[in-house]
Amino acid sequence: MANAIDFYFDFSSPYGYLASIQIDALAARHGRPVRWRPFLIGALYKRLGYTPLEQPGKRAYFLHDVPRSARAMGVTLTFPPSFPEALIAPARAVYWIADRDPAKAGAFAAAAFRAYWAEGRKLADPEIVAEIAAGQGFAKEDVLAALNDQLVKDRLKAETDAAIAAGIFGSPFIVVDGEKFWGSDRLDQMERWLATGGW
Amino acid sequence: MANAIDFYFDFSSPYGYLASIQIDALAARHGRPVRWRPFLIGALYKRLGYTPLEQPGKRAYFLHDVPRSARAMGVTLTFPPSFPEALIAPARAVYWIADRDPAKAGAFAAAAFRAYWAEGRKLADPEIVAEIAAGQGFAKEDVLAALNDQLVKDRLKAETDAAIAAGIFGSPFIVVDGEKFWGSDRLDQMERWLATGGW
Numbered sequence: 001m002a003n004a005i006d007f008y009f010d011f012s013s014p015y016g017y018l019a020s021i022q023i024d025a026l027a028a029r030h031g032r033p034v035r036w037r038p039f040l041i042g043a044l045y046k047r048l049g050y051t052p053l054e055q056p057g058k059r060a061y062f063l064h065d066v067p068r069s070a071r072a073m074g075v076t077l078t079f080p081p082s083f084p085e086a087l088i089a090p091a092r093a094v095y096w097i098a099d100r101d102p103a104k105a106g107a108f109a110a111a112a113f114r115a116y117w118a119e120g121r122k123l124a125d126p127e128i129v130a131e132i133a134a135g136q137g138f139a140k141e142d143v144l145a146a147l148n149d150q151l152v153k154d155r156l157k158a159e160t161d162a163a164i165a166a167g168i169f170g171s172p173f174i175v176v177d178g179e180k181f182w183g184s185d186r187l188d189q190m191e192r193w194l195a196t197g198g199w
Numbered sequence: 200m201a202n203a204i205d206f207y208f209d210f211s212s213p214y215g216y217l218a219s220i221q222i223d224a225l226a227a228r229h230g231r232p233v234r235w236r237p238f239l240i241g242a243l244y245k246r247l248g249y250t251p252l253e254q255p256g257k258r259a260y261f262l263h264d265v266p267r268s269a270r271a272m273g274v275t276l277t278f279p280p281s282f283p284e285a286l287i288a289p290a291r292a293v294y295w296i297a298d299r300d301p302a303k304a305g306a307f308a309a310a311a312f313r314a315y316w317a318e319g320r321k322l323a324d325p326e327i328v329a330e331i332a333a334g335q336g337f338a339k340e341d342v343l344a345a346l347n348d349q350l351v352k353d354r355l356k357a358e359t360d361a362a363i364a365a366g367i368f369g370s371p372f373i374v375v376d377g378e379k380f381w382g383s384d385r386l387d388q389m390e391r392w393l394a395t396g397g398w
Contacts, residue, residue, distance in 0.1 A: 048254070048255040048256065049255070050254050050255060052254075055247070055249050055251075055368070056247040056248070056249060056368060057247065057366050057367070057368035058368060060366065061366070061368070061379065061381060064379075065381070065385075068388070068398075069388070071398050072388055072391065072398060167256050167259065167260070168256070169254070169255060169256035169257060169260070180260065180263075182260060182264070183384075185382075185384040185385070186264075186384070189267070189268070189271055192271065199267075199270050199271060
């Protein structure tokens, strides 16, 4: 099977959401599977000593650019009143699901992104996460138990460490055959990379 | 005449260079003139307390993404050994030229960008700047005198202040009818904005 594309993101990242809408179809056009790799951007920023949205001017631009980019794509997107916030439960769920049925991890993650950014659902809440996972055929009680399982918690920490070690410093980051692309606005170059093998 | 597009940039910005190659033709397709508005990004970063390239991981990504983006466009681009550096003389020259012949300011700026990023010329050097301006029909000695004129120096300071006051926090920034677009990777949205009047 062709090498997977690594899709690194945090559920609280709206540009991650915009990329999530496109990534599976884009990869499929080039016969590639996608490995959905959520990490905790708060932990990453803390480790790197880096707080992009506190940079002067950037927050206001970001709050304007995100909905403008969504409208340009015809995508429904509303900033939740609770933004920014840590979205830990859905990230844990992705890895737990991936270990059971890799094909469902992406479908769950896409649904979770949509729930938060388009449907106004409280994605920090394990109950909501379990409901979304139920849509992929997982029993709610199993999901709720997994979200409190130390192994699952440690897995997300390890994945966040791995993202930092791989040089990831924002969301989304997409890695194709070792080549890194940062931001939903690099998907065009990324697709060209897949099509041509690089330049 | 249709409203001008404001093209804010610093000559030391490679993404500014990539935008400079496209901006005039893009604007012309929509019957718009371009106001080339260089500012000093070092002064801006200092004022904002903001040093993007010192953020962990970002410099390495930037040094990889810039030439990759240039190659994707078929544009010759080489990081000068002196990068990053303040490029004050060409920025002053743009405003001095604009006051004499606005149509030549853009042509000069595009040539200056190319000289620095594609031709390996020392754009911090007033002599080189005067040579490039001579290509637009200005006498070298007039240019060299202007670069030391306090009024011209103050003008660039005032333009940098104006950019900061307008909410600019990086290079390039393009403002179309009050709508701000940050980065050479927003040119597609910017063109669509020109074509449709916004969304």
